[in-house]
Amino acid sequence: MKWKILPAWSAAALLPATIIVLAGGCVQPDRLAVFEQYPDADNYPQARSMELPQQLQPQLPDQPAMEMPDDGFLRISVEQAVILALRHNRDLQVQQYNPVIAGTFARIERGIYDPELFGELYYSEEQATETARSTGTQFSVESTDAGGIAGIRQQLPTGTGIEATIEQERSVSNRAPEQQDARVGLTVTQALLRGFGPAANLVDIRQAELETAASVYELRGFTEALLAETEIAYWNYVLAKQEITIFERSLAIAQQQLDDIKQRIEVGTLPSIESAAAKTEVARREQALISARSMLEERRLRLLRLLGPGFTEREDLLINATSDPDIPAQPVSDLADRLQLAVQSRADLQEATLRLRQNRLETIFTRNGLLPKLDLFITLGKTGFANTFADSFKEMEGSTYDLTAGVRLSHYLGNRAAEARHLAARASRSQALAAVRNLEELIAFDVRLAVNDVERSRRQISASRITRELQEQTLSAEKQRFDVGASTALLVAQAQRDYLASQIIEVEAVINYRIAMVRLYLAEGSLLERRGIRLDPVEAAQILTRRSP
Secondary structure, three states: OOOOOOOHHHHHHHHHHHHHHHHHOOOOHHHOHHHHOOOOHHHOOOOOOOOOOHHHOOEOOOOOOOOOOOOOEEEEOHHHHHHHHHHHOHHHHHHOHHHHHHHHHHHHHHHHHOOEEEEEEEEEEEEEEEEOOOOOOEEEEEEEEEEEEEEEEEEOOOOEEEEEEEEEEEEEEOOEEEEEEEEEEEEEEEEOOOOOOHHHHOHHHHHHHHHHHHHHHHHHHHHHHHHHHHHHHHHHHHHHHHHHHHHHHHHHHHHHHHHHHHHHHHHOOOOOOHHHHHHHHHHHHHHHHHHHHHHHHHHHHHHHHHHOHHHHOOOOOEEEEOOOOOOOOOOOOOHHHHHHHHHHHOHHHHHHHHHHHHHHHHHHHHHHOOOOEEEEEEEEEEEEEEOOHHHHHHHHHOOOOEEEEEEEEEOOOOOHHHHHHHHHHHHHHHHHHHHHHHHHHHHHHHHHHHHHHHHHHHHHHHHHHHHHHHHHHHHHHHHHHHHOOOOOHHHHHHHHHHHHHHHHHHHHHHHHHHHHHHHHHHHOOOHHHHOOOEOOHHHHHHHHHHOOO
């Protein structure tokens, strides 16, 4: 131990300072006011933007770049809508940062095993009075000590700690000649029970890597959901556009029918009461057209929001959807293959499986925590003594050395905290396993429901077409009977409403089949690949956990 003579004022202040420090042990530091003060975020410099890794950006098929139209009409196909959404959608851009953040935790955990350089320099003075035991006389003692230590230490995944040091100390005293001490030392500590081996020590790293992979699968699932939402929004917009065309045409027909009835009433071939049904039908068509136009505007805004901020800023931008919804409707005859594909491709199932592996690693770590702490340590040093700095290192070639070896044991009686953590880890693993099995059943259920919806929509296309053709014949026959006086304007209006409804149902059937196919691809986890878009979670996770973006 080294002593230093303090000035009188420092000695006087030492006692009160010691009392304050000891009293501080009874205070909870996290309750102090200083920990409740937060810096003003406005005083911090603006954060720099980060370029995301290429592996986290969807690899899109080649499509010509789209420019903002000058005439106010956005002519866009469903493929172009999808690509614009994947390139510019703000929600997707926000989600792309989650794997980057998760990847940093894996590198943080790996940093535990980075070698650490350390060093220390010190200087002390001592001035005291001592009493000689042999004579009983007092004499003054003056001494100065100075020295330094430098070294490197590292932890290994095997539970081994290695530390190598080099020291030098100079002692000058009026009681002894100057002495220079030099020493090199090596200390090895090996965990024998708790903390032994890579299986327990690499758990945090493996869990962080799995978390990164899970976040990339989560990003893939979000990307698929965005793609599906964009396609569905596109086809809903097409449906609203076609419905308006039908309503406008039907309104024109209803208005023509009303004008014809008015002419017949004027010439006396029809009673005036016949105009009421025709006027009602015109008002009904106008009401339906207003609702359809409002729905079109809502779907236009939703689609522009998905395409990105550059399009939402153009509130007056009109959309001209160029893709034709009509495609050959094929029956689904490979349900078993689609169920197998869903098990292999669904991003949420892959993410849940990775969470299960994380929980399994946690049980390995907590089981190791049940063991006592038993460490073997060995310290070996070589020391040289001399009167000068250089000679002290030369003298290390002599026979002087020091060796210390032993074991260190510690264990909590009862060890309730470790047992509770292990029990919680086992329960979490069982819960995760049950969640994976439940998710597998839900995925199979989703695929079956999607296939059923596709089949329903496919059959509705032909059935609605036949219904529309029959309703058209019924309307024509009712008009012919009205022309010869065998029917009324009310019956003609009813036939027109039925024909209008059949037209809407036929258009809806075609669009619903398109949407049902999108939802089927989403349920089986193949939507990205079917659209020629690539996002490899495994490759992206490996890059994020081992390389800085």
